[in-house]
Amino acid sequence: MAEAILYNLTADIIFKLGSSALQELGSLWRVNSELHKLKHSLSAIQAVLLDAEEQQSKNNQVKDWVLKLQDVLYEIDDLIDESSYETLRRQVLAKHRRTRKQVRILFSKFKSNWKIGHKIKEIRERLQAINEDKNQFGFCKHVIERRDDYEGLRKRRETHSFILEDEVIGRNDDKEAVIDLLLNSNTKEDIAIVSIVGMGGLGKTALAQSIYTHYGMTNDGQFQMKLWVCVSEEFDLKIIIQKIIESATGKKTESFLQLDSLQCELRKQIDGKKYLLVMDDVWNEKKEEWLHLKRLLMGGAKGSRILITTRSEQVAKTFDSTFVHRLQILDASNSWLLFQKMTGLEERFDNQEVKLDQKNLNLIKIGMEIVSMLNGVPLVIRNIGGLLKDNKSERFWLSFKDKELHQVLRQEQDALKEMQLILELSYKYLPSSNLKQCFRYCALFPKDL
Structure with missing residues (x-):
């Protein structure tokens, strides 16, 4: 999910701009000033990325805006890496060379900072234009929190041998x-x-x-x-x-x-x-x-x-x-059994005390229609079933089927792309912005890390 990585890349860059990675750049007033403006623009954009992500699937102009932002963010990230490398290189040179060569190193430092300052200004101007463009879309702002100590979370994901x-x-x-x-x-x-x-x-x-x-x-x-x-x-x-x-x-x-x-x-x-x-x-x-x-x-x-x-x-x-x-897809009967299990319908209708009134019968009917649209893929059925489990409202299920699911399926695409879009729906309906943020955070890491 490129947009999730983009969201976290923005947060990561803001974090780096305030860390020791660019402290060396602050030695020149010009660079320090440009960095401050750059960070301000990034913070303003980051606040609306949640809304931009949801809108871009329906609005090509928003999608184009997101792509432009992505290009600039990667340039900033490269610039930070370049700056860190230059700082480390100068430190090594200063440590191992004689005092009479310190003047040359000092001039090299000012020259490097001057070049980086110009790069930051150029990137900042592009970012400012992107920041101004966002106003036309009417994005909603979201409060964003970020953990700084994420390195300890880098652990390999493993499958294991046990299953019930x-x-x-x-x-x-x-x-x-x-x-x-x-x-x-x-x-x-x-x-x-x-x-x-x-x-x-x-x-x-x-x-x-x-x-x-x-x-x-x-x-x-x-x-x-x-x-x-x-x-x-x-x-x-x-x-x-x-x-x-x-x-x-x-x-x-x-x-x-x-x-x-x-x-x-x-x-x-x-x-x-x-x-x-x-x-x-x-x-x-x-x-x-x-x-x-x-x-x-x-x-x-x-x-x-x-x-x-x-x-x-x-x-x-x-x-x-x-x-x-x-391995093939599940047949209709087993797809329905899995859906029942994931949504909790199985427990509800196995309970003799629960009367199958018209509401319950309608839920069964809508559920069967939803299952028929999921093409027998267990992972999709599990995710959509889990999404619908906590809201057994006939109105919600019907709206989900006729609007969200229908909109995904009516597009011409291959089976894998279709499955991906359906799975994204379960992400969209995560119950809180904190969970969405956590999901985006995990998307930063490559598979199995």
Whole structure:
């Protein structure tokens, strides 16, 4: 969500302008003055970004305004980085050169600040024009708070192996099919690879979790060892080996260990054992990177299996998949069951004391119409169901269906874009501005951080 990143970039730049990153620039009055004006313009724009984000999907002029702002913000961010680098460079030079060369360094400092001052003035004038343009749109202002100590929040997101069985709806046939491929398939390979392939939002991870926790995976001597690893976009051999070892031992591996030590430990852990390794959310399409890892996994006993979840058919080919299970959308019946569960309709209508009056019947009818528009994608159904759960008003549900949802679906677009726009609706209806701000804040960080 580019607009969310834009919102946080604005806040981040304002924070930097008041931090030590630009203190060196304040040594010249001109630079300090331009910085003050720049920060003032940024603060004025930041106050209306919440409203601009909501309006831009309906107004091309607002969208163009947002894009212009984005360009200027990235230039400011680059300028801050350039200034920080120059400050550090001069400090290093001053420390290691003799006193007689300090005059040259001093002149270099004034020359650098003079150039940066001109750049700031040019950017500030562009930003001022953007700031003035915003008045024509009548944006509403919002109070914005910001945490300065965000560095401590940079932690890797991980999928895990556990899931409650009743959370997985409509995937029994898929589960049985994949388990059959893992346990009963006849293959010449000692270690076969099964891939679950499907677009984002279909529930590949949930299906893999359900399979991983199934009692049949460890009973009757099927697998001596089960391992779970979230791979995601960065296929780093060392990190993946560390994760496999940690899954096998339940202990944190030392980060300073060299790759050779890690590969020895990995082979020691799986040597002669029949294992099931789940590699969740795989994106790597480079054959050589997979082969490096595959060589280390060949020490397991015959019958070992590797289960991969991925969005890409090419990934399944890259990983030499013995079998590929293509995950499809939910059928109408299971889509409705999932929607009922997410909205709480399931509990309401299972309660014998609740009379199905006309209001309740109308909710069922509207709910079924909404479900039919969500195309059987579990992630979309979960998000929209969660949105509607706390407001079981016939008027609200009807308005959401006929206005918001209909507006998204009437546009000509591919399935992935359509799903993205529907998911954005659940963001729009977050119950408080603080939650929206938190969501934008998290959007600053790359996936898996």
